[in-house]
Amino acid sequence: MKDMTKRKGKIKSKRARNTHCSTQADISVYDFAHSEKAAVPASGRLKKGTANAVRNEVKQLCSPDVKASETLAWYEKDLSDFDILDEDEHQENTATSNSEFEEPPKEKKTKQITSRKKERRKVDQSDGQRSGKEYPLDVWCLIAQYIRPEDIGRFAGICRLTHYITHTANFWWRLYQRYYQSNASLPEGLQPEIMERHHGLKTRVIRALFYLYPELIQRTKSTIPFENEPYCLEGARCVLMWHRVIKTSWNFYFKFQKYTGQLCSYIAARHDENCDVDLYNGFNDIDHNPDRGCITLQVSCLNFIAVPMVMGMILNKVYLNVGQEMRHHRLRLQFGSLRSKHASSRIDSANTIMLTLDPVSNVRVFQWWDPKYPAHTYR
Secondary structure, three states: OHHHHHHHHHHHHHHHHHHHHOOOOOOOHHHHHOOOHHHOOOOOOOOHHHHHHHHHHHHHHHOOOOOHHHHOOHHHOOHHHOOOOOHHHHHHHHHHHHHHHOOOOHHHHHHHHHHHHHHHOOOEOOOOEOOOOOOOHHHHHHHHOOOOHHHHHHHHOOOHHHHHHOOOHHHHHHHHHHHOOOOOOOOHHHOHHHHOOOOOHHHHHHHHHHHHOHHHHHHHOOOOOOOOOHHHHOOOEEEEEEEEEEOOEEEEEEEEEOOOOOOOHHHHHHHOOOOOOOHHHHOOOOOOOOOOOEEEEEEEEOOOOOOOOOOOOEEEEEEEEEOOOOOOEEEEEEEEOOOOOOOOOOOOHHHEEEEEEEEEEEEEEEEOOOOOOOHHHHO
């Protein structure tokens, strides 16, 4: 008997759930009388299943124009409810769908990109020039009179005309006159009388600006010892060496030259067999600079040290550390006949010379434009 009552209770609960899930079914008094108390939760919210069922029925009631076949699932429809297309119509639809969703091939993309680049780089065939304004040479000459020394490189990179102006003697002569002062202490090789000579004019004006222009003067002032480390000289060739006594210290000088791949115009013309040497233009070369790529190393020592001859050899390694007495520095320069590609590579000890200077009080590196560069190079 108990089992029978349990089964009846389960049947009644299932009926009550079905009535709650559907809104279009008729509700009788019997359903209210025999409904379970826990059919609706205490929170008052409906379950997801009942809420979805109510939402679907409301949509069906709000849109009566929708066909009943469209609301059914595909497996509940009849064959007459489907739209059957011919073979030609089916091929057309598949072609249009593929063209909409498929990405274009990479070749077309690359062609489009290259075509855009070509359009940007198009040159007017009628004028033979790029699009844009081109100012005459006189305009650039007027602007060049107001260019600061530190902006000459940027000014020369604007166009071909500005690059041409920076290689004229008039440009450098006017730059020298703009900053020249009669009370300035210039060496003999940088006086106005010698500036009238065109040969090497650019080199002399650059050196003079480090005596006259305040911003360039500040760059060459040294405030502390060992400010310029000599590690930048590795790979350079020693072309000259000498020493000098100044008060109580001995200064050893080593002149190094780095290979820049550039030759003087006169020397380059001699190496070129097809080029005729023009002596007049060669001796009027304003870019002539025999110290191009040269750097001088000055080492100040407390006493005289016998130094081996290293002229013509290449500096492969520089060692700067504390001296033997722990009061000063010790500088060791490793010279060789060949240039080492890597610092860790082994070098033949028979072709190397280790030059040691100890004790060292100061080490300085001078570029060719520095005022403290040896004065004999101004001539």
